Amino acid sequence: MQSTTAVVLDGRAAAAAVKDDLTGRVAALRERGVVPGLGTVLVGDDPGSASYVRGKHRDCAEVGIASIQVELPATATQAEVESEIARLNADPACTGFIVQLPLPKGMDANRVLELVDPDKDADGLHPTNLGRLVLRVREDVTSPLPCTPRGVIDLLGRHDVPLDGAEVVVVGRGVTVGRPIGLLLTRAGVNATVTLCHTGTRDLAAHLRRADVIVAAAGVAGLVRPEHVKPGAAVLDVGVSRVLDPETGRSRLAGDVDPAVAEVAGWLAPNPGGVGPMTRALLLTNVVETAERAAGLR
Numbered sequence: 641m642q643s644t645t646a647v648v649l650d651g652r653a654a655a656a657a658v659k660d661d662l663t664g665r666v667a668a669l670r671e672r673g674v675v676p677g678l679g680t681v682l683v684g685d686d687p688g689s690a691s692y693v694r695g696k697h698r699d700c701a702e703v704g705i706a707s708i709q710v711e712l713p714a715t716a717t718q719a720e721v722e723s724e725i726a727r728l729n730a731d732p733a734c735t736g737f738i739v740q741l742p743l744p745k746g747m748d749a750n751r752v753l754e755l756v757d758p759d760k761d762a763d764g765l766h767p768t769n770l771g772r773l774v775l776r777v778r779e780d781v782t783s784p785l786p787c788t789p790r791g792v793i794d795l796l797g798r799h800d801v802p803l804d805g806a807e808v809v810v811v812g813r814g815v816t817v818g819r820p821i822g823l824l825l826t827r828a829g830v831n832a833t834v835t836l837c838h839t840g841t842r843d844l845a846a847h848l849r850r851a852d853v854i855v856a857a858a859g860v861a862g863l864v865r866p867e868h869v870k871p872g873a874a875v876l877d878v879g880v881s882r883v884l885d886p887e888t889g890r891s892r893l894a895g896d897v898d899p900a901v902a903e904v905a906g907w908l909a910p911n912p913g914g915v916g917p918m919t920r921a922l923l924l925t926n927v928v929e930t931a932e933r934a935a936g937l938r
């Protein structure tokens with residue numbers, strides 16, 4: 641039995657609080673005749689992606705956001721996906737939408753993301769919205785922000801994890817987490833110093849050992865081990881990969897962080913139960929904020 645010392649950054653509890661707040665805001669919008677609606681575009685039959693999309697629509701039902709679900713087979717062409725994007729851009733019932741990533745091999749995901757109307761970009765991944773995040777270092781960013789990085793910062797803030805002047809090491813340079821999170825964490829008012837590590841990083845262990853905060857989003861099971869973590873550091877496990885469980889002989893999902901890190905870290909966002917539920921909650925937040933802006937409430 642391991643003795644756990646880290647404070648758990650409980651994403652399920654935090655997401656419940658976010659959704660509770662959103663429920664009241666959606667009701668206020670509905671009173672004004674505005675019904676926020678989230679659209680999702682799911683291409684292919686990846687069971688993980690399908691399950692994430694189902695979760696997003698369950699969340700919508702909980703807070704009163706309408707759901708629009710588009711599903712295309714793995715054989716769909718680029719043109720078919722693009723025509724669904726055009727349809728959602730034009731649909732007044734859809735106030736925000738996402739394209740579930742990853743798209744099947746061979747599809748140009750960047751082109752698809754660029755076709756989403758930036759004012760309906762519930763993921764904050766359109767180049768215009770990412771560009772606004774780059775440009776607005778000191779003022780508030782009033783455009784949608786990428787959901788997972790926003791969830792990470794929200795979770796840290798709720799637990800008073802110090803970020804001002806903190807050394808943050810992010811592992812993974814993907815577009816949904818690694819690349820945008822540095823932009824959010826280095827904004828004036830947050831003031832973290834961010835190192836973005838990736839598969840080309842020469843001495844990852846050395847970077848990890850000096851971090852006050854580690855955000856592990858590499859998709860490599862058990863990558864961050866207790867000997868990599870400075871005592872008292874905050875560790876957020878965002879990575880997901882599939883591994884073979886030697887005890888059951890079955891494959892299962894695994895995070896990037898060895899659970900034994902809880903004995904060294906000051907705070908730990910586990911996976912599952914940490915950042916994942918916040919990704920979903922902040923997606924709803926983006927949808928509600930977009931509708932509030934359109935209704936002149938922000």
Ligand SMILES: Nc1nc2c(c(=O)[nH]1)N[C@@H](CN(C=O)c1ccc(C(=O)N[C@@H](CCC(=O)O)C(=O)O)cc1)CN2
Nearest residue numbers: 692738739740741742763787816912913914916917919
């Ligand atoms: N268009 C996007 N695609 C993807 C994103 C994204 O933000 N936008 N992120 C990930 C997947 N993702 C959301 O889409 C996501 C991943 C995990 C979870 C989650 O709640 N996980 C649970 C565990 C799984 C479960 O219980 O079902 C947890 O961590 O506790 C939510 C959303 C890639 N694609």
